[in-house]
Amino acid sequence: MRLTKRLLDAPATRRTLAFLSFLYVRLVERTTRFEIDDSRLRALDADGQGGIATFWHGRMMLLHRAWTPRPRRFHMMISNHRDGALISEAIRHMRVETVGADKRTGGLNAIRQATKLVRQGEWIGITPDGPKGPRMHARGGAIKLAQLTGRPILPVSIGASKVRFLGSWDRFMLAFPFGRAEIRYGAPVHVPRHADGATLERCRRQLESEMNRLTRELDVAFGHPPIAPEPGPAPERLDSAGPQARPGAGDSAPKHRVARS
Incomplete structure (x- = not known):
């Protein structure tokens, strides 16, 4: 295990693994039929x-x-965890920019960067249960970012026909080539700028519930046993004093248009 960690810490090894991961994802993307509303x-x-x-x-x-x-x-908000560094390397090949936490200020620095970018009209992607879980429980980074910027949160999930759910803490969905996939966007969550602690907690629960609903429905649609949230301690309650220091990161038209590729 120590040898594996040392290898992953080596920049050359990390770059190689990231590029190979990118190539595999691109292969799966090119051979998968997507349905996206x-x-x-x-x-x-x-x-x-x-x-x-x-x-x-x-x-x-x-x-x-x-x-x-x-x-x-x-932009993707990515932690400074070892896995986060590998993910950052991989998604840069996809021309997705990253916002990362530094070792001195942690997530507070990342949320400041993200706030600035959203106020400039950019989009920020956050994994509220990352980087270590508990799985499918939302922490407060996205909620605080929405409060600070006044912009909505859009929950998103994906399901696919040819997959294997790994035994990792997040039950990572590894997709295989030549299958089908569907991406769904949930009901936006709006967080009032002057929300009190109870309102912030209600918004957090609403976000978590909507993300789990999307994920569960997609798993069922593709015939997979739904992945359940990991049993674990409840996330820290939010307050209205300011941004949390540990954001989760990896912390309409009359008729919907359906795009297929």
Whole structure:
């Protein structure tokens, strides 16, 4: 285990693994038939003021397609954890920019960067249960970012026909080539700028519930046993004093248009 960690810490090894991961994801993307109803995304992006997208850590493999073509520029909030560094290297090949926490200020620095970007009209992607879980429980980074910027949170999830759910903490969905996939966007969550602690907690629970609903429905639609949230301690309650120091990161039209590729 120590040898594996040392190898992953080596920049050359990390770059190689990241590039190989990128090539595999691109292979799966090119051979998968996607169904994407992006009407909610387009409606929120119509004013050009940016927004926040959330998806579970275990569903990030093919969600690059959720932003193709992207609304404005899309950034991912990534932790400074070892896995986060590998993910950052991989998604840069997909031309997705990253916002990272530094060792001195941690998540507070990342949320400051993200706030600035959203206020400039960009989109930020956050995995509220990352980088270590508990699985499918939302922490407060996205909620605080929405409060600070006044922009909505758009829950997103994905399901696919040919997959294997790994035994990792997040039950990572590894997709295989030549299958089908569907991306769904949930009901946006709006967080009042002057919300008190009870309102912030209600918004957090609403976000978590909507993300789990999307994920459960997609698993059932593709004939997989639904992945359940991990039993564990409840996330820290939010207050209205300011941004949390540990944000989760990896912490309409009359008729919907359905795009297939």
